[in-house]
Amino acid sequence: MTTQAKRPLIGVFDSGFGGLTVLRELLHHLPGADFLYLGDTAHLPYGSKSQAAITRYTRAAIRELVSRGAELVVIACNTASALALPSLQDNAPVPLVGVVGPGADAAAAIVPPGSTVLVLATEGTCNSHAYAEACAARGLQAVEKPCPLFVPLVEEGWTDGPITEQIADVYLKEALAAALHPPLAIVLGCTHYPLLRPLLQREIAKLDDNIPIVDSAEATARHTATLLPSAAVPESSGATPATGEPTLVPTAAVHSDAEPHLHFLATDAAAKFQRFAPRFLGREIPTVELITLED
């Protein structure tokens, strides 16, 4: 019988349930970890709130997750990654992973240096210019386009159909008109937007060549896996096995039989959280614990 390694507990923080798209990727890439997810639904949405408030809420959330045993916290919310993470990173009690850097990495991986990329995000994320800075650090130019109607459209369940197509069309045309050079990739800089990805890919095909769309959820999960290799899917078990790798038993194999333990916290409207979760996470969630965060 294999000795059971202790499964790391990863904290995942978002303003609501959008970050469940990131948790979905984390579950895929870190099958040997357990997860504690906190949605700050009392203050949702963050997109239109101030940097000071978002930093206060994020600090309180990290404190809560760490007090419950999280060894690493993924800030799955783009707005919080953009506005709060830079000032919280240095004094954090555990490693913090944001979604902006990995999102920019995902774009940089598929376009030539010096390219322009289009970032679709909330007003708060765009105003922070966090993606522009992250892209510049990787030798890319970013055009940041706020799309305030996308989150309510996704929450209304209108992820397809002519109305959402027209709204996407307005935003995409405005964004392309604002770009000095044609963008070679589109970054979805909001956790809700992956649910609009098929529609956006169709709309962009009507306007232009097929500009590839990347979202930061998968890139964030890959980056997190490098920080907790014992809980990750070993590279050799992927679809493209590396040749010449030592044929050791993959570390993750010791966890492969166990289902990850998931626990969900929300600061308000737990019932709604539970109802929306399957759309973002791809599975039902059993319970949501209602908590109050001390600001």
Add this chain to the structure above:
Amino acid sequence: MTTQAKRPLIGVFDSGFGGLTVLRELLHHLPGADFLYLGDTAHLPYGSKSQAAITRYTRAAIRELVSRGAELVVIACNTASALALPSLQDNAPVPLVGVVGPGADAAAAIVPPGSTVLVLATEGTCNSHAYAEACAARGLQAVEKPCPLFVPLVEEGWTDGPITEQIADVYLKEALAAALHPPLAIVLGCTHYPLLRPLLQREIAKLDDNIPIVDSAEATARHTATLLPSAAVPESSGATPATGEPTLVPTAAVHSDAEPHLHFLATDAAAKFQRFAPRFLGREIPTVELITLED
């Protein structure tokens, strides 16, 4: 020289800046009052939050307004009027005026008893069935229709144009299909919706006869004026003067030269509040004081 009467201070509470449409009507109907407006922008929007949270926020806001001298508080937010007001009314330190009752009054004034009326509102207001109860108490049937995209559309500034027309069309058709009897009036049960009124009136004309639209802002201001007659426009100064009224100097005349004093408080994003205000209030606002409410 006329003796200057003390001007009453009216507190106005909303989840954000939407309640400024109510303040606009209050300024019109109570020219002899001063106003203290509090927008709980830290928790905005209320439409999707729980009753427990909304009650907590509303209680804290009333406490703040009263501690600053408000003699009466208008709960300008439909969701807070629906979900929090009933439980706070009895122990309130000053009279509280909500918008749901006056909104139902406004509908009852223009339709025959037993009529069906259509209430357009947020998810939270609809789920509370506060309008259905208020309408039932006035002998009316209400069909309550949540319109979650209207608030973000107004905040995006898309109060006209084909996309908003189509969204309104979807909501209105769904609502009319759900009504057992054709509605004879439409109540705008959200403070943002008056900005969509011209578009809604056009869309409803395409679908049906011209169903009249009422909003609760004006009805609420009229009701408040009856509670503070010294600050109100006397009926005799209105457009349709009542014949045979005594020709006393109207009470409000003592205030007629003075500009009302307005002070604005917000719990977050004061700059955005100031930027959005003119669209709802019809005038610029000089400053917004940022405050923290103790839950």
